[in-house]
Amino acid sequence: MTPPRMPSRSHTTRSRDFALRRLGVCNRWLLAGSVALTGVFSEMAASAFPGKTHKAYHSAAERAAVLAAAKARAQHSSQSSSSSLQAPAQAPQASAETHSETHSETTPEQHTEPTPERHEATPEAHSEPVPERHEAAPEAHSEPAPEVHSEPQAAAPSTESAPAQAAPEAPVVSGGS
């Protein structure tokens, strides 16, 4: 009886090298496949769940239209969009026809005072004698302001009075209300 023949050392080495090469090739394929599959799945996911920014605007025109619509909505109130108080397009003008009337009740200084801040009335100034150039308080109407206010209100119809055709030349009065 002869003992089993052991494989030679060189054969064992060749087999191991061959197996390692096959394993390396296999790893490379797996790596390449996983990369490819990652790309494929990413594309599928991107298609299935599109981001808002990718599909919102296909063109500059579309983007401009969307922005304009948003702006218009924000400007639902015509005044509410302006970020500051706006000066008039044209400054008020003195009314020449009533200049003398104005001068009789206000001082010339009122129209030419260059640096108002320096002449601003302080609480102390209120107790000073009223100079001749000043605007009369409402008492100057010969009755206190509250009476002046309440009298027409009591007499005036609430909303249904007929249109009173006033003289067109008469200025409209702007005062506290």
Added chain:
Amino acid sequence: MSAAATANWEALGTSVVLRVTDPAAMPRARALVEHELAAIDRACSRFRDDSELSRVNAAGGRRLRVDPLLIEALQVALRAAELTDGDVDPTLGSALELAGYDRDWALLTPPRAGDLETSGDRDTDAARGSDIDAARGSDIDAARGSDIEAVPRPIVRARVRAGWQTVELDPDRLTVRVPAPIRLDLGATAKAWAADRAARAVAHDTGTGVLVSLGGDIATSGSAPDGGWRVHVTDDHRSSPSAPGQTISIAAGGLATSSTAVRRWRHAGRAMHHIIDPRTQAPVVGAWRTVSVAAADCVDANIASTAALVRAGDAAAWLGELGLPARLVDRAGHVRTTGDWP
């Protein structure tokens, strides 16, 4: 001068003046203005139980879906608050009610001369930001010998810490929520806004040049008559054009006048007025009696004139920085102007 036509009537608790350059357009113009004012009254009145604003004030802090017109009015009011750092604040409804302004102005008791001399608590530090207890009345400081410029001291107190930032407005969903204790009042902006809307509606519909005045808050639209729209600025919009003041003309935009000398009433034996300082929650005590401002529209003019009364000493510089033509009358009757005011 063109043959303009003018109509006068009462609405929104104040006087309305409608002036058009084309007399033939007057009937249509008046119908448009009346329709506009009625719609705004239904949306914004604090004195109508059926108004949208009353619904919000009674909601107890719940979020409500409201009429788009109220949303727009609130946007205007909140913009005013933002542009004035809260000097013009729509959340002062409770303060006004505590001051006695809890019903239509026509129903309030007018002050008497004796009321203006009343002295009482001299609580001068009421205020800024402090939670306080209850309305206790007001103290009147007769500024000079003149009664009319007597100004109430800030004694009226509100537990409510108002603040326009607390209003939650969603224009897209048309909803609004106001924290429970706070009550809104749109009196500082709604009238001017209504004048702007009415004037634009008339000009757009009829093509005529138009001026709409609501209690002296003036909006114009379309072409002005030759020489512009003549306006006399004075303390009280119900005064005659010969009252102390100044007559000017405007070609476009708006002009508003705010004054502490009018819309005064008697409460707890003392005289009050309607312009509230958000910091004290009490009627304004300031250097200016009357402020008139011209601006691109009536709302901006009214925001500026009201804020100027609240800002007191800083007002002239502030208006000057904004480039707004303005005329300020102090309690002694001295006049100062800013910008291009004539």
